[in-house]
Amino acid sequence: MAELDTTKLLAARYRAAADRPYLASALYALTVVPSDEVPTMGVDRHWRCYVSPGFVERTPVAELAAVWMHEVAHLLRDHHGRADLLPPADRCDRLRVNVAQDCEINDDLVADGLPLPAGRLEPRLFGLPEGQLFEVYLAALPLSPLAHDCGSGAHGQPAPWEVDGGTGPAGVGAVEAEALRRHTAEAMRAHVRARGTLPGGWKRWADEVLEPTVDWRQALAGAVREAAAWASGAVDYTYRRPSRRSAALRGVVLPSLRRPLPRVAVVIDTSGSMGEPEIGAALAEVTGVLREVGIRGNRVSVLACDADVQAVSRVTSAEQITLEGGGGTDMRVGIAAALSAPERPGVVIVLTDGRTPWPDETPSCRLIAVLVGPSAPAAPPWAETVRVTG
Incomplete structure (x- = not known):
């Protein structure tokens, strides 16, 4: 395996946490796992972040910081938990689910002025409106959208490059994950009170975490x-x-x-x-x-x-x-x-x-x-x- 430029990778995470301090606790909860098999970066259900050394080498720090935020967004928004609730016919097409989830995240990141790498997936690429949940995008996506795999932390199914849960590095449990989500939502509320700005998707997410809608x-x-x-x-x-x-x-x-x-x-x-x-x-x-x-x-x-x-x-x-x-x-x-x-x-x-x-x-x-x-x-x-x- 190629050597991972850890200094550059961690500098990008520091930049992400400094630019968006409300994400800091979640970003630093991720455990880094170098892997030549992952195309870029991805996450599993246990908050382990798989990183391609080649991707880190060729990507500027500013874009790496945006990718850090993208991957942690999958976990904060509990994409894998929500994917588990999809009908079996939708759940089996994990890459299409992943594309819908990327659309949910990336429109907020782009609106926030973050420089995502080229090839990012956004709702406009499919003629869809911004600001929707991935479940809405999934129903409107074509049957064979662009393939992208962010790991089981996104679509819920183990990716080929993920380590076994019992043998890999320690991750984050379900209880701690919920605590991180609530802490992040509270930090977002505080950020809005102090600065008055937050992407619409993040604001809706924080409101739902802190004041869940009752059926x-x-x-x-x-x-x-x-x-x-x-x-x-x-x-x-x-x-x-x-x-x-x-x-x-x-x-x-x-x-x-x-x-x-x-x-x-x-x-x-x-x-x-x-x-x-x-x-x-x-x-x-x-x-x-x-x-x-x-x-x-x-x-x-x-x-x-x-x-x-x-x-x-x-x-x-x-x-x-x-x-x-x-x-x-x-x-x-x-x-x-x-x-x-x-x-x-x-x-x-x-x-x-x-x-x-x-x-x-x-x-x-x-x-x-x-x-x-x-x-x-x-x-x-x-x-x-x-x-x-x-």
Whole structure:
């Protein structure tokens, strides 16, 4: 193997860390492994960085610094973990996956003014827009894109030049890797506060690491299940099925305890500002969960409401919704109508864009506010809130 110019390589890493200090901890966590088999530089899942001595010799320090940042970006963005979640048909084409991942990274590096070596892969080479995740680029790439292999730290599958995990140099474990990602994201936030600039892709990544987006469908399903379980926790007595203790008392019939299914009222905001696709998706999730826990039919009422209650119906699917704009929005009217029904609900679910007044007092039931749209104002603190973001 040719001798590696370690001084030049480490000088390039120092330059990368000095120019982009928020990446310093991640850059210095990489373990260098010289290899004649790797074409340029690459990384494995364990944060080992494989380096071609010939590539280091012929590449200027400024470009080497940019390649250091490129490779550590694969690991920080957890490209191998995300690649593991791809469908098998996509996962088996590791080089195409790698090209999509390079497109995700390089548009940020180029926008940041970094001098990547010639032949870099960018979205514009494939007629694609900048600023997308690699999963989006992958679906739009041709079947045989330019081949490039950054290693298992990118596409998730061992490259021919990687050492065995048990015999190679010590790497970074999963727990430490997550700590490095969070530390880097916090350093990026601090950098923005101090200097006000950061490539858009890195800013979005840092926001997602520090404030991960919760899948609203899971959150809504969990809230509905929990509320239904809470409401059905109330017990009542019934003589329809006498208690087994009646046998011990001659001539006395004792009632047995039962745990009834709760009634559920769904109040739908039908004002003109509501989006039918979003409200339809939210209602579909609600009705699906209610059916799953055994609540359906006449135990679920749906109230269409803008500034007044327009209709009380048995809407069970998104196709049955007709959203017609009214003169205003006041979900208090819908909530009051639901609670004044002859058979009072134990759970009230309000689907709204949040631009509504709310009751001054906490309702005497479980209330879930499903806020539709990213700019929906907050619901009162006494309401359980789920945000539908799209």
